[in-house]
Amino acid sequence: MKLIEALRFTKADFGWFEEYSREKDKRLIEGYWTSHQFRENVNSWEYLVDGIIRADDPSGSEKVRSYYNNIKYEYN
Amino acid sequence: MRSLGATSRRIEREQRRRQRELEKPRIFYEKMQEQEKAILEAQLYENRIDIILSVHRECGELCDWASIQTNPPPEKPSLSRNHEEMAQGRIRSGLPLQKRFLSITEAQLKYRLKRSDIEIEFEKERRRIVPAAASRLDCIFVADNEDTIKSNIQRSLRSHCSRSEAYRGFEIYQSGFWMV
Numbered sequence A: 001m002k003l004i005e006a007l008r009f010t011k012a013d014f015g016w017f018e019e020y021s022r023e024k025d026k027r028l029i030e031g032y033w034t035s036h037q038f039r040e041n042v043n044s045w046e047y048l049v050d051g052i053i054r055a056d057d058p059s060g061s062e063k064v065r066s067y068y069n070n071i072k073y074e075y076n
Numbered sequence B: 001m002r003s004l005g006a007t008s009r010r011i012e013r014e015q016r017r018r019q020r021e022l023e024k025p026r027i028f029y030e031k032m033q034e035q036e037k038a039i040l041e042a043q044l045y046e047n048r049i050d051i052i053l054s055v056h057r058e059c060g061e062l063c064d065w066a067s068i069q070t071n072p073p074p075e076k077p078s079l080s081r082n083h084e085e086m087a088q089g090r091i092r093s094g095l096p097l098q099k100r101f102l103s104i105t106e107a108q109l110k111y112r113l114k115r116s117d118i119e120i121e122f123e124k125e126r127r128r129i130v131p132a133a134a135s136r137l138d139c140i141f142v143a144d145n146e147d148t149i150k151s152n153i154q155r156s157l158r159s160h161c162s163r164s165e166a167y168r169g170f171e172i173y174q175s176g177f178w179m180v
Helices: A014-022 A026-033 A058-075 B002-057 B065-070 B082-093 B095-115 B117-129 B146-164
Strands: A002-013 A045-055 B138-142 B168-173 B176-179
Touching: A002 A014, A002 A026, A014 A026, A014 B117, A026 B117
Parallel strands: B138 B168
Antiparallel strands: A002 A045, A045 B176, B168 B176
């Protein structure tokens, strides 16, 4: 996969997100969006990109295709 | 006996007379039908002959060729670029693509909204805390040619982002997938 353009890029710790699903505390959301690490020595960073990524290799295409199909399936 | 025989003959005569009376309108009716049929046929025939002969009697509107020749030529129609300009305007503002995106992504957005309230809450808070951050919400964008992707999608995406606070998603393209 190739990142062609990134209009916005954000690094956030998914741990905050998971924790919020257990305990509804707005401070958890703030921790997520201010890019703080949720737990030391635990790597659960995710990278959000607003931009264009091209999957021009077959495996990448298939990965995105399956993701798309799953979403459709879940929606239905 | 004589009087009985006379009576029966009289009855029979009566019946025959009655029969003749009843027959009269039926015969008349049949004759009428034949007559009407003949009239119609005659009318159709005359009409057909009329059509054939009308070539020699009727002609179209007369043309005054001399005045046509001396008249100035008609004005050249001026080209209006209204629609083109409107379309260009829409492209510049990113509206057509955005519309297309929205129509395609509606299901996806609905899905996201339906699937996770947490994601929606995070999205709302993102707008409040760091509006410049990339969104967690995904949506699918589809484009049908490379030009669309290269020239318009980024502009449309910016426009889309400014209005809808930046969605993340991916775009399916003929030769592969484009994630935006």
